[in-house]
Amino acid sequence: RDFNERCAQCSEVNWGITDGGRFYCRSCHNVTERTREVVNTDFITNTRVQTISKGLRKKEKTDGGCEWYVCEGFQLVLKKQAEALEALGVCPQMKDEVLCNFWRRYLQKTKQAYCGRPAGETVKAVSVCDSSTDVDSEAERPSVLHMLSLSESEGDLQTDCSFASSVSRVSESTSVYSGSVDGSLYLTKNQKENLRMTMPMTLSFCYMALLWLREPMTLSDLLRFAVEGHIPYLNVFQYFPERMKLYGLDLKIFCVESWPVYEEVHSKMLELAAFLELPRFPDITDSCFLHPDMLCMKYLMEANLPDELHNWTCRVVKKISIGETDFLTLVPGNKSTRDVKYDVLAAAVIVVVLKLLFLLDDHYEWLLSDFAEERNKNNKEG
Known part of the structure; x- marks a missing residue:
């Protein structure tokens, strides 16, 4: 109430207070360095932001770990990926000023944090009772256990069942079949309309931040760094701290067994940009690394x-008008604009130039190939 300055980002005067005591703008979620000492504890309870860090503060008495939520796990993954990109030479602003704001907006849009009542508070996780006559518990166990890895043996599943039946009482906020609080709920709940977070989507977030900053890194470069291990992806569970126990259904969420697919990461990035209602991205001009002329070189x-x-590639780009700023710049949610894959576009231009110079028409080159194959065969026989 006492802080009446306008927000530097959106010029609104609509401030709230985070758990750390900093002022944040409720309109654009910009967090300032200004803090306030609050004396009235009731005021803190009523106006503080519901952040995703609340689960880590409650210690479990059984194994010494902490209660944590799936979104907290993905936040850790994004943080490690951003730090890896920064180590590779990406602008330091990516993590704190761009990716962080994208993630906050995603949590708010999906009602997981930065809102009056997070979505997870209205739904209770699966609980198991020790009574063998509890019909509801018995009916729920197979459906939850069925989501475990298909590579597990039948004996392992029986072990899990016996473990579940031996538990006398489980807290309503704790998942029996995973280290996270909402692991089982996360897999059973249908959240397609809210773009449920997955490991490939972490790369979509990173690529969206790179594109916003117009960093000299294409999506194929990003995926190559992930495959080569420069960016945490395949064995991301190694980066989880000891207090965040990762087991059971968590492995279905965070442990991937295949490399990311270009089309999936790119399409999810476009869906995310539209879902977050982001404005027009910074213009891709002829001096930008992502421009076809630069990538072709x-x-x-x-x-x-x-x-x-x-x-010749520059002439082709100019002739077919694929180097225009409006063509190359991403406008989320605008169906009239093309979804440009910058690296694929540049490679296609080079192929077209080679076809023009060598008079190739997708038929003549096959004739040349067959002729060369026959000639090589005759040389081997001779």
Whole structure:
């Protein structure tokens, strides 16, 4: 109430207070460095932001770990991925100023945090009673256990069942089949309309932040770094601290057994940008790394092709108007604009130039290939 300055980002005067005592804008979620000492504890309870860190504060007495939520696990993954990208030379603003704001907006839009009542508070996790006559508990166990990894043996599943039946009482906020509080609920609840978070979507978040900053890194570069292990993805469970126990259904959520797919990561990025209602991204101009002229030069050098081909690629880009700013810049939710894959577009331009120069038409090159194969066969026989 006493802080009446306008927000530097949206010029609104609509402030709230975070758990750390800092003022944040309720309109654009910008967090300022200004803090306030609050004397009235009732005021803190009524106006503080519901953050995702609340689960880590409650210690479990059984194994010494902490109660944590799935969204907290993904927040940890995003933090580690952003730090890895920063170590690779990405702008330091990506983690704190861009990716962090995207993540906050996602949590608010999905009602997991930064809202009056987080979505998880209205639904109770699966609880198990020790009574063998409890029909509801017996009916729920197979459906939850069925979501365990298919590689587990039948004996393992029986062990889990016996463990579940031996538990006398489980807290309503704790999941028996996972280290996280809402692991079982997360897999059973249908959240397709809210873009339920997955491991490939962590890369979508990173790529969206890179695109916002116009960093010199394409989506194929990002996926290559993930495959090579420079960015945490495949064995991300290694980065979880000891207090965040990861087992059971958590492994279905955070442990992946295949590499990320380009189309999936790209499409999820577009869906996320539209879902978060982000404004038009910064313009992709001819001096930007993601412009076809710049990427064509890069790929020509990597393929060890003649530098003279770059003049032809520039002519093709200009002729078909794919180097225009409006064509290349992402406008979330605008169906009239094209969803440009910058690296694929540049590679396609190079292929078109090679076809033009060598008069290839997808038929003549096959004739040349067959002729060369026959000639090589005759040389081996001779």
